[in-house]
Amino acid sequence: MKPPLSKLGHRRELIRQFTPNWFTMTMGTGIVALALGRTSELLPILWNLGATLWVINIALFLLFVSMYCARWIFFFDGAKRIFHHSVMCMFFGAIPMGLATIINGFLVFGIPLIGERAISIAFSLWWLDAAMALICGLLIPFFMFTRHDHSLQSMTAVWLLPIVAAEVTAASGGLLISHMNAGSSATQILFISYSLWGFSVLPALAVLVILFLRMVLHKLPGRDMAASSWLSIGPIGTGALGLLLLGTQAQRILISPDLISVGIVAHGFGILGATILLGYGFWWLVIAILTTLRYLRDGLPFNMGWWAFTFPIGVYSLATLSLADSTGIQWLYYFGYAFVSMLIFFWYVVMGSTLRGAYHGNVFFSPCISDGTGLQLPSKSEKQKVNL
Template sequence: MTHRSAALASVTLTAAHEAKPFAEIVRNFTPNWFTVTMGTGALALTLNQFPLPFPGMHRLASGLWMANIVLFVTFSLLYAARWVFFLDGARRIFHHPVMSMFFGAIPMGLATIVNGFLAFDPPLIGSAAVPIAAALWWVDAAMSVVCGLAVPYFMFTRQEHSIEKLTAVWLLPIVAAEVAAASGGLLAPHLAPDAAFTVLLLGYALWAYSVPLAMSILVLLVLRLALHKLPERDLGASAWLALGPIGTGALGLVLLGGDAPSVFAARSGSLATVGDVAFGLGVVGGTALWGYGLWWMALAVLKTVRYLREGLPFNLGWWGFTFPLAVYTLATLALARVTGFAVFTVAGLCLAVCLAVFWSIVATFTLRGAWHRTLFVAPCLKMGRPVVRFEADAV
């Protein structure tokens, strides 16, 4: 009986040991994992627009996009489970000055899926692709608006921030709205005239909801870099995040401007002439932002080289290499189609290749870290319980 009891206890402990890691994964699952879906979905959309004809490229991009859907659904279930089973730890994210910024990654990851329904026209879905994309776009736009206001409100009321600790991570909740705007630019041509007009106008509103505020944060970022130099190595990849609002802003102007002539022409009255103005604004404004992005991209390259020399530890922040570069690449390719300027075509080709290389490297490290379960870390769990502090303040 003694040996049998010992064996039974050993089996029980082994089962508990095997079950605990998955529970810890759920407990430590944070929204920065959605940056994986941002980068993967954006790569799929970029490969689908690759300037040179390669056999099987569309199929590869489509497969990558479908894999991205699986990732997004999986991450959504894991994060929802954290809120169900580990509520106390999950709600601490609202007080964390860095991790809370990654709420913006959720709608931005969803936007890549919305765009894929329009770009790949899945044969198993057929004519339902556009209605699905339209429904998801409204969800994405609503999430982006809430995220773009709620997270800054938490910054102003619950979190501790300073210029010295400012990084480009601040941009994540803000940029979500302009990503939704660019997605609306892709959606509008597939809709009926009235619905297209609504999405187009809301797209411009979402663009304005995000871009001016994002540009003001970039000004603060330059000040922070001049006064306090580069951030610590763990945040080294955040250097590329500054390229995100610039690339997405340019892409949004080009796509919305390209829709405007036909959408406004379908309206009665003097609005028909507005479309040509919007088209011109898209070309000129998109090109201007593209030039502005060149400076930030060159700066990001210089900073990354320096970090690599000092030793750049891998973390999920490395996905910051992918999505910003992807939207800048998509903006470059969009400008190439509109203007026919060869420089944009060549630049888009080179950027797409770099993006694929970066994604391959980051995805490899991520798979390795996920397999060994070293990437499932929730920094907000190291914080004290906010409710205790509030009670003390009330006393």
């Protein structure tokens, strides 16, 4: 039997090859934890399972932050190449989105476990998350405009990752406000969250239009990017969830005479807007399922991109259940629970494959330091050592 990490050659490669796409693992694990907490009315033990996964997710996030910081410290020349890589650069958006699931966990699981301190922690982390989401949503597209080489044929739904981070923060803001009293702080977060929603959802919808055109003209992407088709559901599901959460809280928070009517409109707009978005998302969901079945027929090799199977369907399921709460339509609950079941199945498969790949070391690969053929290019400091 081959020893652990045998394909890396040396344990230091764990750091040298570590990339931000590992934070999609925290996104997927975090959304499963939240979905379990949301469906605990069906089976109380689901809350305990969700809380356990949330704690594990915190540990994973801290581990990944430590590993990525270590890469910048010890392998700076290689780490900085990510800003010129047209695909891996997109995964910076996974960092604030992974953090958002932890913030929401403090509100869902943290309050029963550690009391009101959880709200204060979530409040502080939310501002950090908002700042990171804004930076990703502005800086990464600017790099796309100025540094990267892109074409319509090479485009995938991965383009959405840095843009969607802000709307995930917006939806998290809606959940945070639900634990705050009406006042200036809650009102401030409410309007900032709506701004973050527009900052993210509207550009994301534009990207989806381009993605549709790309698939019509150039067909499906390669097998290595097969799971990326599920990413198109993410901004739609998160956008719907954000409208519902913010609309519900707007009616409660906006109690001044000048803003009461705004809160009423926001609540109604949240329900109607979410219904429209979920219908649009269902179209992309069916396309993603058909695309995956098409790839499965020819074989679908595992890579870290498989985590795209988890977070998008997770936020879509939470949005469906939230719409069911707002409307009282019973069949929406059935759909929501079915989507949660799909999410748990995907997470189980992807987590198992990731752990096996991590054990053997074959999922640690940084294309930023590759010459495009799989050969690893030495960093500047490594070249100097060779010359010496």
